[in-house]
Amino acid sequence: MKKRVFSGIQPTGNIHIGNYLSAIKHWVASQPEYDNIFCIVDLHAITVPQDPKVLKAKSLELAALLFAAGIDPQQSVLFVQSHISAHSELAWILNCFIPMGWMQRMTQFKEKAGTQREQVSVGLFDYPALMAADILLYNTDEVPVGEDQKQHVELARDVAQRFNSLYGETFVVPRAVIPPSGARIMGLDDPTSKMSKSETNAGHAINLLDSPDEIRSKVMRATTDSLREIRFDENRPGVNNLLTIYEHFSGLSQSEIEAKFDGKGYADLKRELAEVIVEGLRPLQSRYRELTADPTHLNSLLSEGVSKIRPIAEKTLRLVQDRVGLG
Numbered sequence: 001m002k003k004r005v006f007s008g009i010q011p012t013g014n015i016h017i018g019n020y021l022s023a024i025k026h027w028v029a030s031q032p033e034y035d036n037i038f039c040i041v042d043l044h045a046i047t048v049p050q051d052p053k054v055l056k057a058k059s060l061e062l063a064a065l066l067f068a069a070g071i072d073p074q075q076s077v078l079f080v081q082s083h084i085s086a087h088s089e090l091a092w093i094l095n096c097f098i099p100m101g102w103m104q105r106m107t108q109f110k111e112k113a114g115t116q117r118e119q120v121s122v123g124l125f126d127y128p129a130l131m132a133a134d135i136l137l138y139n140t141d142e143v144p145v146g147e148d149q150k151q152h153v154e155l156a157r158d159v160a161q162r163f164n165s166l167y168g169e170t171f172v173v174p175r176a177v178i179p180p181s182g183a184r185i186m187g188l189d190d191p192t193s194k195m196s197k198s199e200t201n202a203g204h205a206i207n208l209l210d211s212p213d214e215i216r217s218k219v220m221r222a223t224t225d226s227l228r229e230i231r232f233d234e235n236r237p238g239v240n241n242l243l244t245i246y247e248h249f250s251g252l253s254q255s256e257i258e259a260k261f262d263g264k265g266y267a268d269l270k271r272e273l274a275e276v277i278v279e280g281l282r283p284l285q286s287r288y289r290e291l292t293a294d295p296t297h298l299n300s301l302l303s304e305g306v307s308k309i310r311p312i313a314e315k316t317l318r319l320v321q322d323r324v325g326l327g
């Protein structure tokens, strides 16, 4: 039996090469080994204000991008959270078993709410209960997340254990796995800060759907330094970041790359880098265009996924309802 792995990704912002190199590529590679469920978490997205049209378009765009990147509907399930109502239904029940104190300890809420604590939605506060429902509905063994989401997965564990001890074995107790730190890609405009989906500065990130010209222009404008030598060196974050991106897209080793650029200048490095990114993203972008040209097909891929896993979610929900005396 393969391990069940559940991953959630928000359909907001633009997916960039940092997301691709460190997360999406690993998801794709892990498909033969795990029983993967990938969930586009639109219900989580509405915990902060969203434009309805944009949200819907972004959910479909993300689905197409993930299929284009290699998520294989024969091996894995990729679906949109709001298409299975059991997520909301289980979240409500879990709400009634999560003590306020546990929720008040969640650090991400404190960061996201900032000074607006009285204005943000109850949903933003309750975000971890919905995330626990996502995970627990599918008898998930492992949840790959970044450090920032670990506390939420731990809350899902705690509520599963609490429920099991009150009502008898109901939930599989999941665990968070922090993937080995793959590529950490930094902003092109500021190589001391992580490339981020929410940063809006035009030169900051290379998004997976950027055109070749946009990619070239962003790379050519990337911040470097006033030295000359082209070497992997963490003390020179600009050049180091460009070389790291080059390493991932070219598949060459660090010493091969240093040899290749020996005696060359930053303009040469940037030109070559832009081309490996353009070529590296080309197949993904052309599959993306094919998928989005046929929305009926894209929607049918998503609904086939839903029909595979809805029975699992409903079975868990029925069991939980039965345990607590509902239904």
Ligand code: AMP
Pocket: 010, 018, 019, 020, 022, 023, 145, 146, 183, 184, 185, 186, 194, 195, 196, 197
């Ligand atoms: P986020 O963009 O924060 O929703 O993250 C989605 C996934 O991409 C997570 O697995 C992150 O660890 C990864 N990720 C986000 N930004 C970067 C980055 N700049 N470099 C490498 N990985 C990243």
Ligand code: TRP
Pocket: 006, 007, 008, 009, 010, 041, 044, 130, 131, 134, 135, 143, 144, 145, 149
């Ligand atoms: N909160 C996660 C994030 O912002 C997304 C998410 C929602 C998730 N539900 C999940 C991740 C369940 C893993 C499992 O990145």
